[in-house]
Amino acid sequence: MSTMKFCCECNNILYPKEDRVNKVLLYACRNCDHQEVSDSNCVYRNVVDHAAGELTQVLFDDVASDPTLPRTKSVRCAACGHGEAVFFQATARGEEGMTLFFVCCNPSCGHRWRDWNESMMMRFFSSLLQERRKLFVFVCLRRVYYAL
Numbered sequence: 705m706s707t708m709k710f711c712c713e714c715n716n717i718l719y720p721k722e723d724r725v726n727k728v729l730l731y732a733c734r735n736c737d738h739q740e741v742s743d744s745n746c747v748y749r750n751v752v753d754h755a756a757g758e759l760t761q762v763l764f765d766d767v768a769s770d771p772t773l774p775r776t777k778s779v780r781c782a783a784c785g786h787g788e789a790v791f792f793q794a795t796a797r798g799e800e801g802m803t804l805f806f807v808c809c810n811p812s813c814g815h816r817w818r819d820w821n822e823s824m825m826m827r828f829f830s831s832l833l834q835e836r837r838k839l840f841v842f843v844c845l846r847r848v849y850y851a852l
Contacts, residue, residue, distance in 0.1 A: 720747045767807045781808040783815035
């Protein structure tokens with residue numbers, strides 16, 4: 705089956721059409737009313753390659769400059785010592801659970817690592833929560849200040 709069929713009279717696209725009386729699939733031209741019987745009953749075929757998931761890994765090169773990803777200053781890069789990293793969760797190859805990935809924000813480094821230690825992950829999220837609370841208190845104080 706070819707992906708697209710064209711009219712032999714006017715070279716426009718032939719669209720699938722059902723002939724309900726004869727119970728047959730036709731390809732019909734919407735321009736000149738030319739019709740031809742389909743050689744197959746398949747109109748569309750979607751092939752899912754399960755091994756493609758391994759090839760569609762996150763590209764870490766541009767992750768550090770992505771403004772939509774959250775950043776943290778509570779971890780240090782083991783390669784360069786930079787104090788800021790981008791983080792996100794994804795499934796690691798061959799695992800069922802989610803893994804926390806970090807990418808160093810230093811443009812000359814770009815080191816990436818994942819957090820396997822559960823206690824370290826809990827410390828990270830608690831420090832992240834503290835950063836958020838500080839920001840929230842700061843914003844609230846600024847609003848009170850402006851309200852006075």
